[in-house]
Amino acid sequence: MSDMKHLAILIKDLEDQLVVCMRCGMCQAVCPVFAETGREADVARGKLALLDGLVQEMFKDPKGVNDRLMRCLLCGSCSANCPSGVKVLDIFIKARAILTGYMGLHPLKKAIFRGMLVRPEFFNSLMEWGSKLQGIFVKPVDDLLGTSCGRFFSPLGDRHIKALAPVAFHQMVEPMNSRPGASGLKVGFFVGCVIDKVFPGIGEAVLRTMDHHGVGVFLPEDFACCGIPALSSGDTVAFNKLVRYNLQRFTAQPFDFLITACATCTSTIKKLWPLMAQDLDAETQEQVAAMASKTMDVSQFLVDKLGIRQVETQGDEKKVNLTYHDPCHLKKSLGVAAQPRTLLQANPGYRLVEMLEADRCCGMGGSFNLQHYDISAAIGKRKRENIEQSGCEVVATSCPACMLQITDMLSQAGDRIQVKHAIEIYAESLARK
Ligand code: SF4
Ligand code: SF4
Known part of the structure; x- marks a missing residue:
């Protein structure tokens, strides 16, 4: 599709979606960026008004608009709290693609x-x-x-x-294509860049868990990024290439569900692959829709499909206090919050204690952390305070990107609190059986 035709389609979509916002300001109360800066331009309503102007004035100041648009975590708190159902993230993602298509991508x-x-x-x-x-x-x-x-x-x-792991996950394991065992189910495992290169132990915990429950696994060679870093910078060219690349790998073998242990990968495959699929041919669009419909977080798979339940045990005093942070891309984007908690409570060695504002954004936001570290860290400090006040010894979450941010905040504060993924906690309990 030509660039101009592509831009015209995106602008039309944007105009259709912008009219839904009634400027009520309900999004202001929940925007973590606004809570730090107090600037109307940082909240969804301010950005939507800006985009309305952008479309009408046809790009008078695209760079200025882009800079303001990038002051956003893409956390989805505004969408989740919007009474009119404005698809704020869809609008921001498309607007970034329009602006990058118009201005060109930074070298x-x-x-x-x-x-x-x-x-x-x-x-x-x-x-x-x-x-x-x-x-x-x-x-x-x-x-x-x-x-x-x-x-x-x-x-x-x-x-x-x-730091980067000494040995990445893809170096630790061979490509896999094992048959379903006792569960009768087989999954494709979408690893994601951060787990592969920084937290390979999470990938190992996923494989150990699948093996324990008799789930077959398809793990292709040379798996790639889900594309979110490119798309959040408006680069639909690289994003579409990555979507096609991943589809080619993951349609090579049949499986029942595509699982990930990264909330951001899950949300990207389920929501953003279909959102941006209009550039792709009909057959690829069908593949995208099919892949999105069978993608789920690993905790959702274990609880909803395998029936993992929390365990009740005696001797509570020996348990380690554990709290849980809801990744925005899991709870606000996909509505998955109960399943990771069930998984944590399936390990009898831990006691789940809820922190205040467990679903408040940690401030990571991918490239937002790189470009606006001052705001990102200020948001992260509030998360760190809530974790510390819970009295936990371990904080768990379901997104490796959140783990990076929370680890940074706890480490800078000198806290003696470990950061783990929910599947690591669950897999620990399997080692004891
Ligand atoms: S995005 Fe939703 S919550 Fe925010 S001002 Fe518009 S209608 Fe209100
Ligand atoms: S996505 Fe998050 S950071 Fe961005 S405007 Fe909405 S609430 Fe604010």
Whole structure:
């Protein structure tokens, strides 16, 4: 499809969706960015008004509009609280695509998305080298949390980061195509970049759990990114390439469900692949719809399809206090909140204690954290306070991106609280059986 035709379709969609907003301002109360900045331009209503102007005035100041549009976590809190059902995220994603299509992609982003992300083998090699050489630039700061900080002046700023894993998940395991066991079910496993390169233990926990429950697994070779980093910067070219690449890999073998342990990957495949599929041919659109309909979070699969239930045990005093952070992309985007809690409560070694504002955004927001770390960290500190006040020893969540942000906040504050994925907690209980 030509670029101009593509832009015209996106603009028409945008105009149709913008008229639904009645400017009531209900989104203001829940926007984490607005809570920090107090600027009307940062809340959904302000951005929607801006976009209305954008369409009418035909791009008088596209860069200014884009800069304001990028001051958003894409957390979906506004959509979830909107009485008119405005699809705010759909609008923002399409608006970013329009603006990037009009202005062109920044050369650095082009190099990252189109030169690296869409070429998984090359991306993997670069990250392997990065893992070997990162010790020159970062030094460990916290053994419990496994965080590092910059050795000298670095683009990391004050961040306490989780370094790249010494061995990535794709290096630990061979491609798989095992048959269904006792469960009679088989899943495709969509690993995602952060689990592959930073938290391979989460991938191992998923495989151990599937093996324990007799679930067959299809894990293709050279799996790729879901495309969200490219799409959130408006790069539909790289995004569409990644969608096609993943479809090619994951339609190679039949399976019942596509599972992920990354809330952002799940939400992207279920919501954003279909949203942006209009550029793709009819057959690919059908594949996208089919893949989206059978994609689910690993906790949802285990609880809703395998019937995992919480266990009641005696001797509560020996349990470790655990709290849970709801990733926006799981709860607000997909309505999945009970299943990860059930999974946590299926491990008799832990006691779930709810924190205040468990579903309030952690402030990560992918590239938002890179571009607006001051606001991101301010939002993250409120999450850290709620975690600390819960009295927990462990905080669990279902998104590796949230894990990065929460780890950074806890490490900077010197808290002795571990950060784990819900599937890691569950898999620990299987090791005891
Ligand atoms: S996006 Fe929804 S909540 Fe926000 S001003 Fe518009 S109608 Fe109201
Ligand atoms: S998606 Fe989140 S950060 Fe962006 S405007 Fe809505 S509530 Fe605010």
